[in-house]
């Protein structure tokens with residue numbers, strides 16, 4: 220078993236229009252697309268939103284392959300929902316397989332549901348593909364800040380995300396090291412049934428957890444020694460700035476989405 | 484003049500459950516004056532880290548008081564002043580880097596102090612220059628060597644503009660190359676930047692570079708003086724379970740066999756000079 224050396228985010232550095240947008244703009248607009256996807260029913264609306272997403276992919280200069288890769292985890296769900304619609308929805312018969320009756324209405328609904336899921340994943344993964352994790356967390360913190368009045372710990376959430384991102388590679392490296400050490404002592408992680416293999420993981424997880432807690436402890440002391448005392452009174456070196464590009468993108472996309480929703 | 488750090492009659496006990504109390508410090512008195520490079524040595528568990536953590540209010544004494552530029556570390560209202568005055572670098576470079584890129588991490592301290600953004604940028608650039616890490620601004624911590632990570636940690640403290648920096652065995656987990664990089668940086672802080680340095684180490688060769696060496700033993704200060712003074716009694720050091728620098732040991736063996744050594748040499752260069760002087764003296768006769 221091999222561990223990927225770097226898996227933090229799927230960010231692809233670049234200088235495209237999408238890369239230059241403020242993270243807040245990107246997060247909000249991808250949310251707007253999601254909302255639009257759930258408030259339309261006509262296939263013409265889906266078509267319009269699809270065109271928008273494809274234009275965004277082109278503007279991001281991210282290889283199409285990378286965008287599609289985001290769909291891999293949901294392939295099974297996609298197929299399942301499509302099949303369920305196709306064979307379970309009542310309506311005019313298309314064809315029969317064994318005892319299952321496919322309907323024209325089911326086919327239409329199955330296709331739109333699949334399209335909805337595909338566009339949703341593409342629109343949201345476009346955000347993480349064009350935004351570095353740090354900038355993304357900064358944007359998220361800024362967006363969540365207003366909800367502090369109702370008790371949402373915006374700064375703390377962002378800090379947790381940053382620390383998680385920071386320590387994922389470290390912990391992966393450590394897992395790899397522990398596994399190799401256990402294998403050198405004759406441990407076998409690749410054979411046996413599910414339960415045998417799960418049992419083989421215990422000697423890895425225990426030292427990993429122990430070390431993670433020790434790290435957390437030391438990190439907390441180091442942060443306090445550097446005067447960390449929560450978000451209050453803290454400034455940031457990198458300042459997020461909304462510019463003309465953000466205004467144009469926001470107005471353009473929102474107008475287009477509104478049209479897609481109300482026209483059909 | 485008020486010293487940077489004044490530790491007065493400090494004792495500290497770790498409370499670990501019912502009976503396991505560990506008396507890690509016993510009636511310790513230390514003054515660290517501004518601009519001095521102090522090394523602290525001592526065997527494992529002698530209380531070095533505990534002492535270090537008292538210097539910027541990470542730990543508060545069980546008895547006695549610690550003052551940083553006259554501010555008592557018990558005074559909560561001075562806490563952030565104290566931590567800005569005395570910065571701290573720890574042993575494990577991995578567990579003190581907070582952010583996902585080098586520049587973000589160096590900016591972390593100044594950000595906590597509420598420094599304006601453009602000023603943070605300036606300080607980050609300066610600090611990275613000082614530790615020879617310019618060009619690595621965007622690198623992730625996992626892409627750096629141990630020595631580089633430790634220098635980033637030092638830059639993170641320097642960016643807070645401390646008067647004093649306490650390093651708790653910063654070289655213990657590094658390979659020889661990383662060790663040299665970090666030592667060069669520490670020496671530069673002391674000699675060029677005028678920062679007071681408290682360098683905790685178990686390498687005798689590192690203690691030799693200091694102006695003053697404090698030797699800890701079971702929570703007490705066993706020896707305190709210039710490196711030549713401290714290393715002139717190898718037997719005392721051995722009793723404290725410490726090694727003697729090799730050159731010093733060699734000179735000591737020579738003098739035990741009747742060679743008149745003019746001083747306690749601390750470096751290979753010093754020993755070579757002394758031996759050279761002795762030999763040329765003999766042949767001149």
Ligand SMILES: Nc1ncnc2c1ncn2[C@@H]1O[C@H](COP(=O)(O)OP(=O)(O)O)[C@@H](O)[C@H]1O
Nearest residue numbers: 497499505507526527528529530531532533534
């Ligand atoms: N968190 C702790 N809880 C209990 N005992 C501790 C703790 N940290 C250190 N000690 C004990 O205090 C003594 C001094 O430790 P420390 O200051 O870490 O020494 P050094 O840094 O010189 O190795 C040791 O006996 C150690 O076991």
Ligand SMILES: [Mg+2]
Nearest residue numbers: 531532651652
């Ligand atoms: Mg220690």
